[in-house]
Amino acid sequence: MNLILLSPTDWTDAEHATVRDSRRLRHLLEVHKATPGDRLTVGVLDGRIGHGELLSLDADAARFRVTLEREPPAPLPVHLLLALPRPRMLARTLEHTAALGVKRLTLLHTRRVEKSYWQSPELNPEKIHQHLMLGLEQARDTRLPTVTLEPRFKPFVEDRLPALTAGRRALIAHPGMASACPRGITDDTLLAIGPEGGFVDYEVERLVDAGFEGIHLGERILRVETAVTALLSRLF
Amino acid sequence: MNLILLSPTDWTDAEHATVRDSRRLRHLLEVHKATPGDRLTVGVLDGRIGHGELLSLDADAARFRVTLEREPPAPLPVHLLLALPRPRMLARTLEHTAALGVKRLTLLHTRRVEKSYWQSPELNPEKIHQHLMLGLEQARDTRLPTVTLEPRFKPFVEDRLPALTAGRRALIAHPGMASACPRGITDDTLLAIGPEGGFVDYEVERLVDAGFEGIHLGERILRVETAVTALLSRLF
Numbered sequence: 371m372n373l374i375l376l377s378p379t380d381w382t383d384a385e386h387a388t389v390r391d392s393r394r395l396r397h398l399l400e401v402h403k404a405t406p407g408d409r410l411t412v413g414v415l416d417g418r419i420g421h422g423e424l425l426s427l428d429a430d431a432a433r434f435r436v437t438l439e440r441e442p443p444a445p446l447p448v449h450l451l452l453a454l455p456r457p458r459m460l461a462r463t464l465e466h467t468a469a470l471g472v473k474r475l476t477l478l479h480t481r482r483v484e485k486s487y488w489q490s491p492e493l494n495p496e497k498i499h500q501h502l503m504l505g506l507e508q509a510r511d512t513r514l515p516t517v518t519l520e521p522r523f524k525p526f527v528e529d530r531l532p533a534l535t536a537g538r539r540a541l542i543a544h545p546g547m548a549s550a551c552p553r554g555i556t557d558d559t560l561l562a563i564g565p566e567g568g569f570v571d572y573e574v575e576r577l578v579d580a581g582f583e584g585i586h587l588g589e590r591i592l593r594v595e596t597a598v599t600a601l602l603s604r605l606f
Numbered sequence: 607m608n609l610i611l612l613s614p615t616d617w618t619d620a621e622h623a624t625v626r627d628s629r630r631l632r633h634l635l636e637v638h639k640a641t642p643g644d645r646l647t648v649g650v651l652d653g654r655i656g657h658g659e660l661l662s663l664d665a666d667a668a669r670f671r672v673t674l675e676r677e678p679p680a681p682l683p684v685h686l687l688l689a690l691p692r693p694r695m696l697a698r699t700l701e702h703t704a705a706l707g708v709k710r711l712t713l714l715h716t717r718r719v720e721k722s723y724w725q726s727p728e729l730n731p732e733k734i735h736q737h738l739m740l741g742l743e744q745a746r747d748t749r750l751p752t753v754t755l756e757p758r759f760k761p762f763v764e765d766r767l768p769a770l771t772a773g774r775r776a777l778i779a780h781p782g783m784a785s786a787c788p789r790g791i792t793d794d795t796l797l798a799i800g801p802e803g804g805f806v807d808y809e810v811e812r813l814v815d816a817g818f819e820g821i822h823l824g825e826r827i828l829r830v831e832t833a834v835t836a837l838l839s840r841l842f
Contacts, residue, residue, distance in 0.1 A: 372827045443824065443825040443826055465829075466829075469828055469829065469832060470826065470828070470832070470836070508827060508828070508829060509826035509827055509828065510825065510826065510827055511826065553789050553790055554789055589679040589746065590679055590705060590706065590745035590747065591744060591745055591746055592705055592706070592744070593701075593702075593705065593744060596702050596706070596835055599832055599835040599836055599839070600706070600835055600836075600839035601839075603835070603836035603837075603839045603840045604789075604839045604840055
């Protein structure tokens with residue numbers, strides 16, 4: 371927790387906030403070993419970043435006087451279109467992508483996504499929110515990503531994909547594609563990444579028909595969570 | 607398991623290999639759902655890659671006729687000098703770095719590494735070997751990385767670091783350093799990455815004195831496992 375992310379309910383007046391949940395209190399007590407007078411990095415959910423002077427801390431509450439100073443880090447110019455990972459990997463991927471600065475994420479069904487993954491409790495909105503918040507706290511960011519679920523491939527591609535590709539560079543990362551992953555681009559980008567085992571040929575064809583350029587990361591086949599980080603870091 | 611990695615003990619003659627361990631047999635039966643006649647990607651530990659024709663498969667053994675065709679993917683030109691991560695993250699980091707093509711890894715003690723991490727069973731040579739093998743199988747590589755443990759910072763820096771920096775570009779990735787992480791370099795590189803919480807100032811100074819250039823990945827603070835993948839993917 372490199373930033374204490376304040377939700378609207380944490381504020382007691384315009385300059386003061388109180389943290390009461392056990393997760394953050396425990397972190398302040400056990401990891402930060404914070405004591406009154408300490409200055410800690412704080413941010414306002416979807417708002418600015420600054421510091422909080424710790425006024426008091428006990429097992430029930432931490433009270434801060436908050437001063438906001440700067441904007442959060444710039445988001446990545448990307449909408450990530452990701453085949454739904456298996457639940458344990460989904461949790462980590464939500465944290466990684468939020469920490470890396472992804473603000474728009476669509477989780478998509480593809481042939482090689484097991485149907486049971488769509489029943490996972492990890493897809494509950496509260497669980498998704500928790501993982502995104504952990505990623506923001508890690509990276510010192512405040513802007514909450516939006517996550518959209520698309521449990522059917524074909525209706526998504528036919529009905530909603532055109533609006534996502536409009537005005538964006540669309541890239542599909544898939545082993546064996548023609549072009550090496552470009553480096554350091556600044557285009558507003560829609561980036562599609564398949565599941566473990568990859569997209570099937572039909573899915574690649576549909577996305578290429580929809581205007582996606584195929585890119586690859588070389589001969590090595592990476593786990594989805596590694597590939598997501600590697601692609602985002604190389605592209606932007 | 608995108609490649610069946612054959613150890614010397616798996617060979618029965620110059621063209622045939624038999625896999626007998628339960629992990630790989632279960633994977634062949636349950637994930638690949640392999641049947642005799644199937645061609646699967648195989649590789650020889652520290653050697654070439656090709657295919658294996660499955661001759662027979664039951665609960666005790668999988669027999670292959672092996673044909674080797676090509677060299678494994680090129681290694682990354684990097685020696686990674688990594689502060690020892692906490693045990694669970696170490697396991698994943700070993701897999702990620704092996705999959706990404708790191709061949710030389712030194713795990714280093716620094717001030718913010720908890721001393722207890724050095725007692726973890728994850729540091730047993732057999733456990734390290736297992737995680738590296740999983741990374742190679744994932745990425746379709748055969749060359750086993752070497753891992754060196756350096757449980758004392760100062761003797762390492764004074765006695766053994768000069769031999770590692772000689773003839774290499776040395777980079778230390780640390781938040782707040784002067785230069786942005788370079789992209790697409792081909793230099794033989796020694797890359798130092800700190801623990802959760804970072805190197806302490808004294809350690810940064812010692813490494814800079816030893817010839818390291820400071821680099822950063824931007825404002826965001828990433829978990830070590832995310833930072834390792836992001837740095838390797840952007841640098842090489």
